[in-house]
Amino acid sequence: MNHVKSKTFTFSGRRKKFAFATCISILAMAAIGGWLQNQLLSSSFFTGYVFIGCLFFLTALNMRKRLPFIPNIGSARFWMQLHIYVGLATFVLFGMHVKWRVPDGGLEIFLSGLYFFVAFSGVYGLYMTRILPKRLSAIKEEVIFERIPAMRQKLAQQARAVVMEACESSEVLAKFYANRLIYFFETPRSFAYNLSPSGGRKRQLVGELEALDRFLGEDQRHASRRLAVLVRQKDDLDFHRAIQGRLKIWLFAHIGVTYSLLIVAVVHGVLAHAFSGAMP
């Protein structure tokens, strides 16, 4: 193992430096804005240009992902960190730009709404990417989101096969499957479960399976145990889908509205210049 300390910044090392740089940048912007204001210059144009520059830079993360072949532009992880800190800095920039007032013009309200939607979806995504992986790690298996439907289908097939084998001697398990388990295995979970996933359904079904034991023979009890395992696996799969779905869906909101924000911001800038009353 190489014990020589690498000159390459670690993730946590970069985090401290970026946080410090972000604070310094915010203070510098505030100082420059105040100085411009005292020099009878419009700080709104300065903060506006910086703000829209930040928006384009934040959007460039997506370009970075699309252009991985360009050398020496930093890793995606480095860009993601920059994205996060610059994004957080835009909250202060926005406040400076609107002079800490609530925008009251139609276009300004629309623009501010888009910004806050994108910004808070970013913050939500940041929170999700920090919190949800820990919850997923509680489940041993790794599941790829895109494969979940196939896996759910496979579990349903396995459950069907187990029940088919068991029903040759007794119909108890088959009736239980038809009444209680087939909907659980064959369909995705409800919207309420995806919002707040829990193991209640799993515990209920497993308990009901255990309660059937007194009506089952030895072979059918073995099949009942196999069904209980499949119920737990299906519940874990649903949990993966709910949690990973959040990680996927927030990006739809975050990226999907970003370009709308850029367009409206550019229109706002053009209008601001045209109606500023500046001298030629």
Add this chain to the structure above:
Amino acid sequence: MNFNPQELSQKHSDYERPNLNTEIVALPTFNQETDRDDNSVTNDLSPIELTLPSLRSRRGSFTFAMTGLTIGFLLIAFNSPWNKEFLAPGPLSSPHAQLLAGRRGARCGACHGAAHESFSRWASGHQDDTAQIALCMKCHEKTIGNSFALYPHGISTEQLAHCSGNADTVPLSPAPQDSITGQLVRFSGLSHGNEITCSVCHQEHHGNVSLSTLTDQQCQSCHAQTFHSFETDHPEFNQWPQIARQRIAFDHGTHLNKHFKNAQTDFECNLCHVGDGQQKVQRLTSFEQACGNCHAQQIADSGQTGWKLFALPILDMAAIESQKLNVGNWPVVATGDFDGELPPMMRLLLAGDRKTLETISKLKSDFSFGDIDTDDPESVELAVELVWGIKRLLHELAQEGQTAIDRRMSAVMKDRFSSAVSNQLLSGLTPEVFSATAKRWLPNLAEELQTQSAQQLSNTSPVHSALLTAYTRPAKPVQELPNQELPNQELPNQELPNQELLAENPLSANTLQDLQKSRQNEDSSNQKEDIEEGETETGMSYLSELLATNPLHLPAETMGRPLDTHLKTSPEAKAGITQTTTAPLTAPPSEIRLMPEVAGVVLKSGWYRDDRLLEIGYRPIIHADKVVMSWNDCISRVESADTNDAVSALFQKANSTAAPGGCRRCHTVNRTDGDIFEFAWVADRPKSERASFTKFSHRPHLTLDSINACSSCHKMNEDASLIGTFESCVGRIGMSNFHPIVKADCVSCHQKGRTESGCMQCHNYHIGKPD
């Protein structure tokens, strides 16, 4: 779980995913085929592959759709009827909102030139930005003025340098052009050379907030001398508020310690000083309320001497004859040794005649005909030229009235002539007065002037002068005057009339009774008999009509015609009454006789004609007499009135406290920048063309318990005396009965933590004057 997810043909990746628009999903299926005959079921677990859009691809589609929706929304918003409301960055301030309340369609275009241009022009940056400034000035030029509106403080750089007292270091713009700030200023388009755009300070669309608020730091962005707070760094006031002397010669100390004490009256500030509507300043109340009790009688007494408008001098006819000069006909009562003053008013009017101006310029300011040296031919000739000038003046006044006054005053005052003021010079005096005067004193004036003019042209020897009484009347009717011969030279049996009043005396009840009587007579049925008994009453009736209307502005066809001519066109004349009139010159209203003049008993005001002294004059006996004020305003407008040949005599008299009416006893005369003078008729200082850098409102201060009396701030200086300080036309700064207000008086309240003490609390930014 008994299967490996990575087996499902998905390439392993820690973080980065392949940029694929589709993904192949291997979907295991449970194909159940049932044979209807044997009910056997076949299970086939072989997977099937589906090609579905990847999550990235679906996200891209969603993003594309959202972008399209946004563009569509913007297009709709830009072209919708409510686009103004949508695009406006916020509500307007109250003043602008009220102005544009009803202009829905052209709301933006009222202030923004860019509103009339397209989005492509906006994006290209080629819009006309000057239009917005021009639109601002379209309304605000009345208070700011166009010339230097965009300059710092709205004044020229030279004026700014003068105000700052440091012409070398005064900044021309918020920042020097070669500095970083200057370059930023130019880049931002907020400044161009010395000019700063309006929007630098006045930022609209922020709702109902003050548009003119500036922070102390913004003020100090230009000002070289910076300070942090009013209480610690602001310089001491410079003799504020005693910027100039009082306009009224009022000595607070003398009135307090002498006059009010003798009258045993309390000397209260609010006797004279009252708040205006907004209580920003304390105005002075009217003369009648503040001063009239004591000073009205003084004015009445001093006005009795009267101002002479026109007077015939006494001529030494022997001396004139000895020099073989001719003055034409001259009243015998005005002959003897050269004597008589040249009234300053008449001197001014004479100077308005091109022919007489040269003669006037040779005279001393205190010239009198007694100064004529009979042994000096040139001196006698000067007197004769003056006499002809006097005759021309009387003739023009008789013929043209106010028109002649305007012409002569315009010649003297040049471009500073104002007909509005000139119209008041002979207010209350009818043109028939001069016509009647000319016929009474110099009956053949027109013919003499015609003859004299012809002789000058032909350079022939003049005719001899002739003497006549002041009451020589032509034997024939007036309409035949131009063709008649010179009237008789003497009518020794003619009775000399007493002093006559030409204008209505508002204080004389007798005069009013006479006028009422005359009206009653007018209404009587036997008009012809009235005329035969005395044309006087008819003439007086006509006078009252003239006085009630516009005295000197008669129709052109009546101007210059004798009163009898006018009478012929009157209703009575149309009725054939004047057919028998043979002595029209007795008709003028000069026959209205006054009661015997006893000072203090019967006050005579207004115009008068004295046939014994051969003069026409005016007696002001009330305060704010329009005639006297107009004469003073006229002469004060003449450039260098104190040295001007035409008006210096009148100016010196008007500028004297002994002048009739005694205006100068209280009202100061101040020399202005244009070397003209100004009579301070109004006690309050006139609103300057330029706003002051400093502002103050009494209103918020008078509500404080700690300021319970005027003397809390205005501390009287018992040692100061203003006696003699108002005689000069140039007032000294700081001349006051009160100690100047010092900064400490204000700092007691205006300091951090107590009340507002910023720059804008006491200072104005825009002080530029309108163009």
